[in-house]
Every structure is written in structure tokens, then in C-alpha cells.
Amino acid sequence: MSKASRSSNPGPSASRPRGALLGAMFVLTALGATGSSGCLVLKAQHDDLAAKLSKIEQSTDSRGATLDEQLAEADRKLAELQSKLDQAETLLRGSQAGIGARMDRVEVEAAELRGAAENAELVSSSSQQAQQELRAEVDQRLRTLEEKLNEATSIPEGKDELWSEAERQLQRKNYKLSRQLWRTVISRYPGDPKLPEANFKVGLTFFSERDYKSALGQFYRLIQEYADDPIVADALYYSGLGFAKLGQCKNAIAYFEALLRPKSGASAQYQKAAKDQIDILKKDNGDLCFDREDANAGAAARRGVQESEAKAPAATTPTKTPTRRK
Numbered sequence: 001m002s003k004a005s006r007s008s009n010p011g012p013s014a015s016r017p018r019g020a021l022l023g024a025m026f027v028l029t030a031l032g033a034t035g036s037s038g039c040l041v042l043k044a045q046h047d048d049l050a051a052k053l054s055k056i057e058q059s060t061d062s063r064g065a066t067l068d069e070q071l072a073e074a075d076r077k078l079a080e081l082q083s084k085l086d087q088a089e090t091l092l093r094g095s096q097a098g099i100g101a102r103m104d105r106v107e108v109e110a111a112e113l114r115g116a117a118e119n120a121e122l123v124s125s126s127s128q129q130a131q132q133e134l135r136a137e138v139d140q141r142l143r144t145l146e147e148k149l150n151e152a153t154s155i156p157e158g159k160d161e162l163w164s165e166a167e168r169q170l171q172r173k174n175y176k177l178s179r180q181l182w183r184t185v186i187s188r189y190p191g192d193p194k195l196p197e198a199n200f201k202v203g204l205t206f207f208s209e210r211d212y213k214s215a216l217g218q219f220y221r222l223i224q225e226y227a228d229d230p231i232v233a234d235a236l237y238y239s240g241l242g243f244a245k246l247g248q249c250k251n252a253i254a255y256f257e258a259l260l261r262p263k264s265g266a267s268a269q270y271q272k273a274a275k276d277q278i279d280i281l282k283k284d285n286g287d288l289c290f291d292r293e294d295a296n297a298g299a300a301a302r303r304g305v306q307e308s309e310a311k312a313p314a315a316t317t318p319t320k321t322p323t324r325r326k
Helices: 003-008 012-032 036-143 145-153 159-171 175-188 195-208 212-225 231-245 249-259 268-282 299-311
Strands: none
Touching (some): 036 212, 159 175, 212 231, 231 249, 231 268
């Protein structure tokens, strides 16, 4: 068979009706001899088959239409599902960003809480030291009443004399007695303008005894209560020294840096001394500073400085120069 004949052949599906027709004609011819009754039976069967075929075609068309509708519905639901997935992804990204922001806020609040706890510890140390000294003083009075009475009678009555005696005892390094005299000034003259300086002197006696925690507690209270007084510059500087003595260099640097801000009102001498201390601490290789590996170190100083700046009005420039103490 040639290619042309093969290409023109409609295939098995097309040849079947022709063969069936020939077969039907043959059957009709053969049955023609049997009479007209046979022709009627064959026609009835043919009509029945045609009706059944029509029903099958109608059912197939109906099912095809139903399938098309189901496919269209499936496509619509798939599009809705994709849209919801896109929305969920957008919400998830927003939630992750919100969680990151909240975690940053939690870290800031944790640092603030740590600073408050450290400052509270310093204030507590100062208060505990005061209570211990009070008990020791009471015990001493009970043991040597006459000696304490004589000491009490030696306390000057006038404010100027009392101040001078406290200074004299400080210069003599009688720190405990000097502190007692300063506290007498504070209790006798609560509204005196020199009260902030008297409070600073109390902290200075602790510092001179190397009780740095008690000194820092006293300086912290002074900074908070008298934020607008020039003596705050002294308290900031000695707070930096106290933290440096404890190996807490990040706290120390924060207090020294506070002296370099315009709002501090610190004198040029104090600012130069603060810069020198910062240089020394930043160059330290571990001999002085014990907090380099602590990421949250320095919280106490940051909180103390921020609180003092929030309370302080426009700063005035003090005339004092820093007193260097070893």
C-alpha cells in the first residue's frame, strides 16, 4: 500500500461503520427471503439501540459538563488557597519583625533593671555600713560611757566651727570621726545650702577608707537628690574612680564621659582629668578591668547618669578642681 492510500485511509474507527453497513445489507438481503416480519424485528432493535446510544451520548455530555464545572471549582479553590497562603506568609513576616522589636525592647528593659538593681545594691551597702557603725557606736558607748560623753562634749556647737572641725578630722585621716561630724552638720542644718557638699564629704570618707561600694551609694544618692548642684561634678568623678577601683570599667567610663557633656557644667580641670582616666581604662589589658566580657556591664552608670540629666536644669560651671586620691 502506498503512502497516499495510507494517508487517505480514515483508520479503523472510520472503516467500522462501512463494514457494519455492508454487513447489515447482507443480513437484510438474507432476511428478505424470510418475509416482512423479520424486517420489522430488525428495525425495532435498531431503533432501541439508537435510543440507548443517544442516552449514552447525553449522559457523557452531562458528565463532561459536570467535570468541567468541578475542575473550574477546583481551580477557584486553589486560587483562594494560594491567596490565603500569601496572606499567611505576609503576616508571618510581620510577626517576626514585631518579635524582633519586642526582643530589643526586652533587652533594653533588662539593662535598665540591672542598672537599678546595681544602684540599689550600692545604696544598700552605704545604708548597711551606716547601721553597722551605729551599732558599733552604741556598743562603744555602753562599754566606755565616760569616753563617749567626753567626745560628745567636744563636738562644736556653731555651724562654722562644726564644719571646720569636720574638715580638720578629714585632713588628719580620722575618717570615721570626720564622717560623724559631717552627719551632724546634715542633721542639724537640713536646709543649709552647703548640705550637698556635706553629703559629698560623707562619701569621700568612705572612699578614703577604700569602702568603694558605700562611697558609690552615697555619691549616687547625692547625684539623684542634688542634680542641679555643682558638687555633682565631684560626685560623678569620684563615682568613676570608685567603679574603676572595683574593676567595673564600663561603669567608670560612663561616669567619666558624663563629665565631658556640655550639660555637666564640669570645669576644664575635671574634664581633662576625666579624659585621662578614660584613656587609661581603654588601654587596660585586663589588669584593672574585670568586666570586658560582660555585654550588659555599665548599666548602673548609664541609669544613674540618665536620671541625673533628666532632673538637672541648665548646668553651671563649678570653680573646683578635682582632688586626686589614690
